[in-house]
Amino acid sequence: MKLWIGGAIFVAILMGITWMMAGGDIGANDTMGSLAMLGALATAVIAIFVSIKYVRQIQEEKAGGELADENWDGIGEYKNELPMGWAVLFLATTVWAVWYYLVGYPLNAYSQIGEYNEEVAIHDASFADKHANLDAQTLVKMGESVFIVQCSQCHGLAADGIDGKAANLNKRIEEKSVRHAIVNGANNLGYAAPMPDRNGLFNMNTGALITDAEIATVSKYVANGMKGAGEDVFQGTCAACHGSDGKGMEFVAPSIADFNPELVATVLKHGKKGVIGAMPAFDLLNEQQIKAVGAYVTSLSK
C-alpha cells in the first residue's frame, strides 16, 4: 500500500511540474502537444505501477515450478508457462502492427506533407479574422512579438543594435550611416535610380559638388532628427530626392527623417548593407507580419 501511494505521489509531482512548466503552451488545436503530454503521463503511470506490481510479487509470492534438466554453472531454469498478460499483449501488439500496416494505414495512405498543408490552412484560417481587424495599437503589439522572435538576435531585445552590431532602431539613423551613404552612395533598397555617391551630389546653393565640410554638417543634421545646422545643405543637396522634410518621396528615395512601415517593408524585402554591417533580405514573414513589424519599428522612435 505504501508503495502504491508513493508511486502515485511520484507520478503526480513529476507530471505536476511538467504541466506547470509546459502545459500552458499547448495550443487549443495542437493535438501533438496534447498527445505528447498524454504519452508522458502514460510512461510515468505504466512504468511506476508495473514495477510496483513486480516488487509486490518479489515481496509476497514464492518461486516454484518444474526445473529443466539442464544446468549452467549452477544456474537452473524453470519450465514455467509464459505470464499470461505478457503473452496476450505481445500477440495483440503484433496483430495491431500488422493491421496498422496492411489495413489501417497501408503504404501510401498517409502523407506528412498533406498533414502539414492542413495544419497551415487551419492555422491561417483561425487568425484570418483577427488579422483583418487589428487596430493600430494591437498591430504594434503583434509587431513586437514578431520582432522578438525574428529580429532581436541582431537588433537586440531593446532594438538598440547591441553596441553597434546592427542598426539602432530607436533612432532613425546614425551620423556615420548618413556619411557613409553620402560618400559611397546607396543602392540597397531597389529604387530605380540609386543614390549617387559624393561625386554625383550637387549642392544647388553653391553650384558645386558637396564638400567635406558640408558632408560633416549635413550628416549631423540628419542624424539629429533634421535639426540644427546644415539645413541649407540639406535643402540644396538632398531635398530634391528625400523631400524638404526628409520624409522621402514615393519611388524616388526613402524617408531619412523617420521610420515608416513602407521603409521597413522595403528593408525586409531587399536587405541592407551599410557601415554597420549587413542585414539579409527576409522572406520568412507574411504580409500581415511585415505590416505589424513595420508598425512596431515605426513606434520605437516616436
Place this chain on the structure above:
Amino acid sequence: MFHWLEKHPFFFAVAVFVTIAFAGLVEILPNFAEASRPTIGTKPYSTLELAGRHVYIKNSCNACHSQLIRPFKSETDRYGAYSLSGEYAYDRPFLWGSKRTGPDLMRIGNVRTTDWHENHMWDPAGVVPGSIMPAYRWMFANEADVDTAYAEQVTVNKVFNVPYNKPIPMKDGSTETVPMAASLDAAKAEALADAKVIVADMKNQDVKDMVASGKIPEIVALIAYLNSLK
C-alpha cells in the same frame, strides 16, 4: 527447432543473422536511388564552402544544431521551408543532427550575415544574451584545410559523379556552374578569391591580415559554408 539451434552455435548464428539482416534490406534498399536525386537549385559545395563544412564537422556543431526542418507550422515559421530529400544530395555525411540545443541551421544563410557570424562566433553571449553556445575564437587564428577540401571535391567528382564544372539547373530556369579547379594550386587560388569576398564584410583585423597574406582562417571558411545554407 530452438533446442536444436541451441546445441549448434554455427546454425544458431546463421539463424540470428538472417533474422536481423532481413529487416535491414527491406528498410534500406527500396528507396536508395530516389532519395539521392538532387532538387532543382541544389548545388555542390565550392572548395571554400567544403573547407568550412569540415570546420563545422571538426567542431561537432551538429552536436547542438540540426539541419532538418520538419513539416510543422512552428518550424517553417521559425526556420523557413521544410526540408526536401534532394536538397541533401551532395551532403556526405548528412548533418541532420539529433539534438537542438541551438536552433536549426538548414537555412541559416537566409537570415544571418557574415558580420553577424563574425560577432557571434567570437562571443555568442555578447550577441544573444543568455546564449550557452561556446565561443570559437581559435577559428580566427587556425588555418582552414583547403587541401583536404579539394581532395574531397576530386573524390566525389570521380567516385560519385558529383557535377562540378557542369551546368546545374536553378529554380528560375537559368543554370549555374560550380567550378572544381584542375590543380591544388588553382583550387587554393580560387578559395582565396572567395575568402576575400567574405573578409571584405568582416571587421577583425587579424583575419583581414591573414587573408591579405594569402592564408584562409577557419572562420572565413566556416562563414562561407554557413552563408551557403539556404
Place this chain on the structure above:
Amino acid sequence: MENRPLEYDYTVAKWFMIATIVLGVVGMLVGVILAWQLAFPGVNLMLGEGLAEYTNFSRLRPLHTDAVTYGFTVSGIMATWYYVGQRVLKVSMAESPFLMFIGKLQFILYIVVVAAVVVSLLLGFTQSKEYAEFEWPIDIGVVVVWVLWGVSIFGLSGIRREKSLYISIWYYIAAFLAVAMLYLFNNMSVPTYFVAGVGSVMHSVSMYSGTNDALVQWWFGHNAVAFVFTTPIVAMIYYFLPKESGQAVYSYKLSLLSFWGLMFVYLWAGGHHLVYSTVPDWMQTMGSVFSVVLILPSWGSAINMLLTMKGEWNQVASNPLIKFMVLASTFYMFSTLEGPIQAIKSVNALAHFTDWIVGHVHDGVLGWVAFMIFAALFHMAPRVFKREIYSKSLMNTQFWIQTLGVVLYFTSMWIAGITQGMMWRAHDEFGNLAYSFIDTVTVLHPYYTIRAVGGTLYLIGVFMFAYNMFMTMTAAKRVEESQMQNTSPMGA
C-alpha cells in the same frame, strides 16, 4: 575431469575489468563536464582560453558518448564475456593457448584503438555520424578487434563441454553479429587522399549521401543502442542475477520468446529516429509501429528476471549487488516503455531534438547499462581476485547516491525536454511564434543545473566503485573460489 571443478583462467577478464573501471571514470567525468558546460558556459574555458579548442562542449561531446559506449560499456561486455563465456560453456581459456592468445591480442589492440580514439577525437577527426565518429583507420582497428572477439566466441563454443548454449551466450552471439554488420555498413567511406593524392590521410567521405546516409546511420544508430546497450547487458543479467541469488531462471519459454522476438523486431525500429524527416513516410511509420511492438520482447527479459527473484525480498533488501540488478531491470523496463512512446509520431514531433531524448538515453544507460556493469564487476571481483569485496557499506552508499543521481537526471531532462518542445511549438494570440529560440534556452537553466548535480552524484558513486574495486584487488580479505557458490562475500 568432469568431477573436479575447472580452473578458469581470468587473465583477460581481469584486464578488461580494469579497463572498464578506468574508462568508466573517464567517460563519465567528461559527461559531468558537459553537463556543467550546458548549465554554466564558462566551464568551456575550464583550462583557459588557450585550450578552449579542446575543452569546449562540442569537441568533448563525442568523446563522452564514445568513451562510455565503446570504452566503458564494451570493456564491460568483454570483461563479462571472458568470465561468463568460460563458465557457462564449461571450458577454460587455459585449455587453449590459441584462444588465450586471441584474447590477449584483442585486449591489447583494443587499448591501442581506445588511445587512438581519444587523441583523434580531441584533435577533431570525426566523421560526424553519431556513435560512428571514428575516421577510417580507426574503423579498421575496430573491425579487427571485433573479429577477434568473434574468434573467441566461436572458438570457445567449439571446444565447449556444455552441449547446449545458455541464454547469455545467445545474446553475446547476437551482439557480435549485429554490431559487425551494422558497423561495417555505416562506416563505408572513401578515403580522399587515395583518390586525390592531396589533403589529410585521415579524411574520408561517406559512401552514401544525404537522406540515404541518414537512413543507414539510424539503421545503425538505433541498433548500436540495441546491440551494445541492450543485448549484451541482457546477457549479463541472465547470468549474474540467477547466479548471485541462487535462484533458477523463472521461465525458459519466456527467455526463448523474448530473445527471438527481440531479434526480429529490433531491426525494424530504426525509423523512429527519422520521424518527420525526409525519408519516406512508410519507413517512418514502420519505425513507430515496430517500436511499440518492441515493448513486449524487451519487457519479457526484465519480467523474467524480476520473477526469478519472486519471494526473495530478503535478498533484495540485504544484498546491494542484487539491489543494483533489480533496479537495473526496472530501469530497463522504464526506458523500453519511454522509448516506444517517444517513437509514436505525434509524441516524437514534440520530443525529437529535445532533452527528453537525452533523459531517455540516460535512464537507460545510467539506470540499466551502468548499474548492470557495476553489479557484474562486483560479482566477478571476488572470484577473479580471490578476495572478498572490500566494503559492503560503500556499495550500499554507492547504490543510493547513484539512484538519486539517475532520478535527478531523468526527471530534470524530462521536464526540460517537454517544456522546450512545447515552447518551440507555441504560437501567441496573433498566430506568431510565441518564443524566440533563446527564450527556450534560458528557461532550461535550472534543469541543466539539476542534471549536472545529479550527474555529479552519479560520478561520485563511480569513484566509490573504483575505490572499492581497487581495495578489493589489493587489500581485502582473501577467499577461495571454492568457498563461494552464490552470494558474493563482502567485507563490512
